[in-house]
Amino acid sequence: MSGERSAQTARPEEAEPPRRRRNAAQTRQVLLHVARIRFIRDGYAATTVRDIADDAGVNVALINRYFTSKEGLFEACLGMAVSDISRDTENVSLEQITVRMANKITAGTDEARLQDSLMMLLRTSGEERVNGMRREILLAVSQKLAAAGGRPVDDQALLRAQIMLGTALGITLLRSSLHLTPIDSADEQDLIGPLTDVINALLPRG
Amino acid sequence: MSGERSAQTARPEEAEPPRRRRNAAQTRQVLLHVARIRFIRDGYAATTVRDIADDAGVNVALINRYFTSKEGLFEACLGMAVSDISRDTENVSLEQITVRMANKITAGTDEARLQDSLMMLLRTSGEERVNGMRREILLAVSQKLAAAGGRPVDDQALLRAQIMLGTALGITLLRSSLHLTPIDSADEQDLIGPLTDVINALLPRG
DNA sequence: CGGCTAAGTAAGCAAGCATTTACATCTTTG
């Protein structure tokens, strides 16, 4: 590669387009990010498009330009959450499951945000389609949990896995939404013990 | 009017005031009842006072007359839920706890409505005062759970009780709000087994 | 009966909502 592309600050990264002050893709991302936070914290109906636009520092009309409607933006956020959850529940094995679950539940706000994705799952816009998405991903996760034992997944095993899922959901709810103490201030180590007990009680080993 | 009060059907019962087509107390109750359902199903912000008034078959203005505001009506509903939960968690003992929990979770819509009360706890109007109410009752319930073992309640026991509470919350959520199968269609008998295992794993016997 | 108060109603108001339109400005590209 003989010729550099331009005399910009530093060298432009390979797959990184040159910085623009106007950047549709980046604006889209910012909107998604701040909308997610609002939807999780305040719910769909209580969140206004102006709130979101202000948080993002952009004009309200861009929400409709990039996501068609408030509803469209919500579905995009939910889709993100579904992807995150799918990725974070790959290759679940009984050995690591406790540690990983405790880790995900207590992970800081930095990067790992499975908690947020779970809370996003509890939000609804009233549209029937999103309810379908929610049920789908929850069913998939519980099936992965049930299959972790290595035994064939019958209805009873699935029921137990869903109770386990409910536990994870409930803990996350009590922590990040209701801020109940002492569970809200428990760290990873505090949770590993009880979680191990619950998992051993619910998920039969193959 | 010397004789009987009127030629109504049957005789007016003792403690039962004569039926009036206009009855403030009854209207109040109807409003509370239908509002609760709406708040639980649709959330606070997505529920309009006109929805509630229509459900109740009364005029919108009566909501403000009897409850001052939409917010006031919500708080009344939440207060009802708190009372129900307090009453339903009296005298918890480790012996009956599993059966009672399974029973309450699966109880039909007839009378026992602990599920609804729990779901009501998850709703918020944004007012800080209601968040306080929610934390209070959740803490009280988890303390009762922790004390059921008969042992002194240290922080770890409380944490475990709160995880148990989270499980109940999560199961109820997966059932009545998300309608996830097969847990949504599980009956009391189906739940007793797994619940027993979880409770034994979480609540140390004294 | 006749009036008085509690209970309920209809209509409307100001504020806030999501969305659209018409316009301005930045970036790329020929």
Add this chain to the structure above:
DNA sequence: CAAAGATGTAAATGCTTGCTTACTTAGCCG
């Protein structure tokens, strides 16, 4: 550079919201 499309903005649209006001009617008591 200059045309053109991509990106962002300001303003206004038509609804819907919670709540209030002025009014009607049912129920009670002398």
